[in-house]
Amino acid sequence: MSGVDRGAPVPLSVLDLVPVRSGSSATAALHETVDLAVVTERAGYARYWLAEHHLNPGVAGSAPTVVMGAVAGATTSIRVGSAATLVGNVRGLQIAETFGTLTGLYGPRFDLGLGRSGAPAPGTPKPPALAPRADTEVDGLLLPAPFDLRIAPGSRFALQGELLGRVPGDVDRFEDELALVRALFAGTWERDGAVVEAPPATGADVELWVHGSTGGESARIAGVLGLPYGANYHSTPGTVLASVGAYRAAFRPGVLDEPYVIVSADVVVGRSTAEAEELAHGYGQWVHSIRSGIGAIAYPTPDEARATPLDAAAAASVRDRIAARFVGDAGHVADRLEVLRRVTGADELLVTTITHEHAARVRSYELLAAEWARRTAEAVVVA
Secondary structure (H helix, E strand, C coil), rough: CCCCCCCCCCCEEEEEECCCCCCCCHHHHHHHHHHHHHHHHHCCCCCEEECCCCCCCCCCCCCCHHHHHHHHHHCCCEEEEEEEECCCCCCCCHHHHHHHHHHHHHHHCCEEEEECCCCCCCCCCCCCCCCCCCCCCEEEEECCCCCCCCHCCCHHHHHHHHHHHCCCCHHHHHHHHHHHHHHHHHHHEEEECCCCCCCCCCCCEEEEEEEECCCCHHHHHHHHHHHCCEEEECCCCHHHHHHHHHHHCCCCCCCCCCCEEEEEEEEECCCCHHHHEEEEEEEHHHHHHHHHHCCCCEEHHHHHHCCCCCCCHHHHHHHHHHHHCEEEHHHHHHHHHHHHHHHCCEEEEECCCCCCHHHHHHHHHHHHHHHHHHHHHHHHHHC
């Protein structure tokens, strides 16, 4: 394929939203997540990260730290983490104590990914609206015109904020809460001249990450502190280069001596292109349910998706996500991931896959891992 870099592939990791399938249940989805974690560890994936979503009938990942414990208890070596723990939803002390507890129970293999969330303080200037632009392509990687999330009605988002106790200014706490978490882990947080410890957070060996979707504050903070950074291609593909560019521009040696970036991608791998395309049906309806503000629906079957096609406006609202999803056989998807890695300079790739049938989702991860391992072995032989 034109534009594919055949250098040594970088590590692959897993992002799991704990999707609920139509006709199934949240309980089944949670058990399927644990099963998938066991399979992907065996297949050679480096990390298993869980997202945080609330009030979504089609997503059971509302308590990711609880699920992380179940995943860690069922596995032995794969790193387990959050992508992301939202500071607007919980305070730094609770975050540090929770991850300290997980580390105490299951050992030092946890990744704490933090994300900024919430409304700014009253009077804060609003960021400019996204400038309209057409799709672009950079060295073989599609960058769809960004979708402006502010145009969504947002009723479900507002209800989440109310029930989680968010208040204006939450988003502005991010940097301070991040500093608190780091100090609690290090055992250096002080009040009135005395160190205040928070066991079992104190001394916990937790790997800290910052996640972001744009070239804004999250990218800057991660860079200034020398932390590893997670950038989204799967959910905000149009801004991924701005995101990683801002991080690298702001980077100063800190926790890390050099920048380290993981980039997410949404993929579906089948035993053939036709099978993968069949499995991929339903994604548009699922993404639209989230972006429209009603909350994620249970993931439909291909037949259910064909029976409920999106109208023109709804289809336009998810076009960027559909266009940026990698769907095909293992060779094709691996080619597209290599392009994503090369263009973004990713040190690692974070793969998320949603299909209606759990067995198909498991097989997708297995097929991709086998192809990736084959390419890695070939690169080692050539070197």
